[in-house]
Amino acid sequence: MSAAVLLYAIGMEAFASASPLIELGARQLFNPSFATGCSTPQAQLSCHNTTVQENTCCFESPGVNYLCFVINGLIMQVQLWDTYPRTGADDEWTVHGLWPDNCDGTWSQFCDPSREYPSVAQVLKDNNREDLLGWMTKHWLDQNGDNESFWEHEWNKHGTCMSTLEAKCMPKGSKNGTDAVAYFQTAMNLHRSVPTYKILAAAGIYPSANKSYTYDELTSAVKKEMGYIPAFDCNKNIIFEISYYYNLRGSVVDGRFQHIDAFTGGSCPKTGPLWYLPKGVAAPAGQSTSAFPSSTVTSTATVTATVSTTSPTTSGIPTSAKYILDAVINGTAAGCLLSKGTWAATGPGITCAKFSFASSDNIHYTMTSSKGLCAVDEDGGLSCDVNVQNPSSFKLTFINGSNELTYQGLTTFSSGAVPQGDAQETVKLGCGPLNSEFALVLRTP
Structure with missing residues (x-):
């Protein structure tokens, strides 16, 4: 089976069989770099524990606000639909990132400056992961063409806040950057398991400059195919982002991600028309582009989380x-x-x-x-x-x-x-x- 066919099969199997109670674990594009030994079906599910979980290498607990009240472990897998300038394939949502949040929707960022890397591409090469780098250069794209800075930003801001990727959780003798490799690999696996374009297309929802959709139509389409509700984000009423939410059993490295409904509804208007534009199109047909500025969310200077407006700074x-x-x-x-x-x-x-x-x-x-x-x-x-x-x-x-x-x-x-x-x-x-x-x-x- 070719890589392309395998990739399609993985994505289609994942969304065809998933439900709110089915976890993703075995269907992966890349196998885990190493086995943690703690990502079992019996492992504590994040955000559902009632006692303190001491081993944060086996229990994802990012964030600061409620550290001692153990309500951490909300994971977001975020995808982008950048249309103008056109970014990525015309029939694929590209990767934005993998974000660890507190269970109340707040989050921490840039948690460990000592683990920030000057070049993600070099880290992947040093770890003999040109295969992963190749996928990222096709599917994890900066709207302005600076992929390297985009990847660095995502790791530095979000990856360093994942407790199960801390240095103490890596195997003895690991190469420098093993933590970042695990982060990017898991992010790519989750992205490939949820092919948003195909999910929407299955409900007859395609990019168009002439036909608009409602928020309920979009969320219902995903719920019908996947069994859970995502969050959509908009620039005014032009869709540019979708966020899938998970809880996690075990480690980010090889854990079992369980789908959950979105913690928040996202920034798109809940009433009125929403535009899912074709790539390369800046505005709906007959409307001025000045009314719909391009969504520069992938610029490292403008990336912002949409979960909470009250988080610490x-x-x-x-x-x-x-x-x-x-x-x-x-x-x-x-x-x-x-x-x-x-x-x-x-x-x-x-x-x-x-x-x-x-x-x-x-x-x-x-x-x-x-x-x-x-x-x-x-x-x-x-x-x-x-x-x-x-x-x-x-x-x-x-x-x-x-x-x-x-x-x-x-x-x-x-x-x-x-x-x-x-x-x-x-x-x-x-x-x-x-x-x-x-x-x-x-x-x-």
Whole structure:
């Protein structure tokens, strides 16, 4: 069987037999690079757990907002229909990306600068994956022709936020970039399993500059063939994007993706005509192109997620000032960070440390107290000391009017207990005992 026939068979089988309760696993264009050993039918389904899942290599839990309440693991597979300029084949929706979200629809981004790669193409070549690179150059296309920057953006913004692709989850001795290879391979597999053009065509929905469709017609067409509802996004009332939603059992590397209905309805108007234009056409017949500007969503400068308009944003601060970091639990300051990186309840005998921040790009910061540079160690412990040689790179996330200290996409810190009196507690990144999780919020003295 030729590669083209095999590809068609994979896509057709996937959409012909799928339903909301059927998971994708075996029907793949590319086999997993390695077996994780945790992607079994019995693995915990993301967004459906009722207890903390400690092994985040086997349980996808991106994001920061509800880390300690374990409601993460919403996966979006996003496809583009870029018509003007024409991008990709006339009968195929191209890849936008694979996005990990929190289960409430918010998300994190650019979670680990240390794993950002200057050239995705070179990473694929170094890992002997010219086959994958070949498919991407045909199906994962930037509207402005800069595929490399587009791929880098998708990995840096979204791939680095997937917990099951963290460095600790890769096999010992893995080549540099194994994580990114797994991300792009899984994204391509999912894209090929849902051939949007064929799904719509099966319902008689074809691109046209003369015939419009309604939102209900489009979503019903996909639901009839696939068994679940996607989200459509529009530039005004011209369709340019579709998002398929999943929960996941196991790892992004070789996990079992279960279709679910879209978390949100997308940005297309729910009433009135929607235009599914042929590629190469900028506007419906008889209408001015000036009323329908091209959808520049694949430009790395303009890519935006459409799930939530209330998600946190990366923030910059004046580095000439010094700041106190309050430990905030459930919206109330319970204490503050001390100069060694420990924390204590505010009160007699406790002096909140003043921290300075340095940055070369107003995004990534090193943090220093009177004791020295601050770092998060391999076990997640925070300390500030004169002997710190490799300070951590922090970000500041603007949430509810305040800047929260962020490390590798996480804004949640914890300790063994909430300190009482003049006692001090060590600070650890991530979850801890009940009611001991807190955010570190900046304020000026």
